[in-house]
Amino acid sequence: MEKNILNKSIDRSWIDNKWNKPLIISGPCSAESEEQILETADRLKNSYVQIFRAGIWKPRTKPNNFEGIGKKGLSWLKKVKKDTGLMVATEIANAEHVRLSISFGIDVLWIGARSTASPFTIQEIAEALEGENDKIVLVKNPIHPDLDLWIGSLERLFVKGIRKLGVIHRGFYTYKSSKYRNQPNWNMLLNLRSMLPRIPIICDPSHICGNKKELLDIAKKAYYIFKCEGLMIESHCSPDQAWSDAAQQITPENLIKMIKELKLNSCDQKDARDLDSLRILIDELDENIITLLAERMNIAKKLGSLKKSSKIAVFQPKRWDNIMEKSLKLGSSFGLSDELLKGIFKILHEESIKIQNNIK
Ligand code: PEP
Ligand code: MN
DSSP states (O other): OOHHHHHHHHOOOHHHOOOSSSEEEEEOOOOOHHHHHHHHHHHTTTTTTTEEEBBSSSOOOSSSSSSOOOOHHHHHHHHHHHHHHOOOEEESSSSHHHHHHHHOOOOOEEEHHHHTTTTTHHHHHHHHHHTTOOOEEEEEEOOOOOOOOEEEEEHHHHTTTSSSSSEEEEEESSSSOOOSEEEEEEEEHHHHHHOOTTSSSSHHHHHSSSSSHHHHHHHHHIIISSOOOOOEEOOOOGGGGSSSSGGGGGGHHHHHHHHHHHOOOOOHHHHHHHHHHHHHHEEEEHHHHHHHHHHHHHHHHHHHHHHHHHTOOOOOOHHHHHHHHHHHHHHHHHHHHHHHHHHHHHHHHHHHHHHHTOOO
């Protein structure tokens, strides 16, 4: 589909006309009981929060975990809407979820990361939404960093007449060890924005961090540096007792405190913001380089043991020439100089030899 048609047709009225920025979506990971939902909503109302969220059907990685309270939770959300005037949001993952959510007057439907990864699921949801032109539909990034798949989901919804669209950056699965539960990918977010400049972008620091400690830092980066228009942050009346995602949920009071702090911290100078955003991208890449270096040295250790037990010399000149030749060729295809690559690989090789020689 022509990106321009999708971009031009996005109906931004739901985020532009109504709310202060950043738009704040908050509420528990999962609806657990009527009391928990009503109490959390009561403690969030009259604050910065504009949309109350709660998961009714939970996509869990492994079976035999709490998989959501199901349909009865929808009536609790309906009550929140009536009692507090907040809009309400839940996650939908199939046609039945769509049908039930509509029948209970849920205002905002979000599609979870695991669902965005499946075109069949998105197609089913899009077909079930046909004619529901007033619904706000927010599409989380797929679990893995595939921008086309993410945009493809928006296109499937668009074809069925859904225009009040938005996306949620909730981070990406990574096989590397990371301080985040789901690695943010700001670079991809910037690419998404350059393709669809009008799409409202919300950030979900809770699922990026997986803990409470880093939430504010990610929220600041998202809002001030990368210009996300909204934040979705999980909150729970008793976070430590939460049935899902307990480690990352905060109390409504701490959520309100966090937003206050976020709002104090403005950064108006465009140059400073641009500088910061480039530095964050560099930091992200440096972290990747260090993680990869550690993995490379771990393999060098295994190689050392194997060479020792097979009585093979540590230094293999032919193999080394081969590595160098391949790396220079690959590097030059990306515009990297031979000098840089020779320097880096010499250091890497020396370290690897040292590690292998030290194997007892
Ligand atoms: C959630 O928002 O609770 C959720 C399950 O999110 P995600 O799809 O990002 O894992
Ligand atoms: Mn959650």
